[in-house]
Amino acid sequence: NDGLVSTASMMMGVSAVKTDVKSMLLTGFAGLVAGASSMAIGEFVSVYSQVDVELAQTKRDRDKNGAGDEEGGGGRADKANDLPSPVQAAAASALTFAVGAVVPLLAAGFIRSYRVRLGAICAAVTLALLVFGLAGAKLGGVPVGRSAARVLVGGWMAMAVTYGMMKAVSAPVGF
Template identity: 65%
Template sequence: MASNSNSRPPSPLGLEQDQEFDYSKRSQWLRAAVLGANDGLVSTASLMMGVGAVKHAIKAMILAGFAGLVAGACSMAIGEFVSVYSQLDIELAQMRREEKRAGVVALGGDDEKREGLPNPIQAAAASALAFSVGAMVPLLAASFITEYKVRVGAVVAAVSAALVAFGWLGAALGRAPVVRSTARVLVGGWLAMALTFGLTKLIGSKGL
């Protein structure tokens, strides 16, 4: 019986480290996606609330939100592409220096060393997609609601629910206190929408 209980060999240490490393990489990508979606949510909702403060027509709010979605997604994609490409150049240069010091001639088919390097196109696409997903929440909430006050209420309610979800998910991925982190994200989103609405309303009332 004793031999049967010990018959299964322990998992190799390297395998456990690989699994932990893979989890860490997935966690970082998911966390970045959540932050990008939260950015799209708050910025687009704030833009729609600001325009809605002076223009009550549904068309004005939807167009403002759509413009914010496209502009924000493009900005996120370009910024991420440039940033990750710079990181890629640095890592490739470092690899070449290490190979030169070791007296190793880099071959064109050495894919194993480079498969773990950052991918600028993938990062840009993921960033733009995450932003767009968040921005779609206020856009969908405001669609087809002609009554102004109901439309604003629907946007605030939908954005609040999404902020809670993103805050909880971001806290869970970052292993942070869930309640505190979620409350921080929710209050921050409310403040962004309220400030944009109030300041735009003030400027609009002055006829500027």
């Protein structure tokens, strides 16, 4: 959802100022790269911090129970072998962001007409948001309609606010 909404919002925002397809696609691609990188770095740091805490706790448990005491520290030592991989978490985060970001890029990539391109982005993002909302509801065991509507309206709001703010900022201010 993050890659989808942020990339679509950036593309809609730049479209408020520039109507050419190249500007929109470059903005979307920059958003994909920056967002996927940011998500990966954030996930890497977060998971690595978690691993550090777990390893420190394992060391404290071993020190408390005695270095040679296999029974006392065995459970925690076994847990240390099952810690998550920061690299795998970072890669998964970057990949999921990029998959979402590709949706508006593909929707806009082959359309020359400005208005049709905006419509295609809105339609593709709407469909993807509904799918994400429905999937989240099913996985979470919550009412489908409310969940899908919440995800959809949130995505629409992000795109509309970005478009509107860029339109307002780019408007002549009288000097």
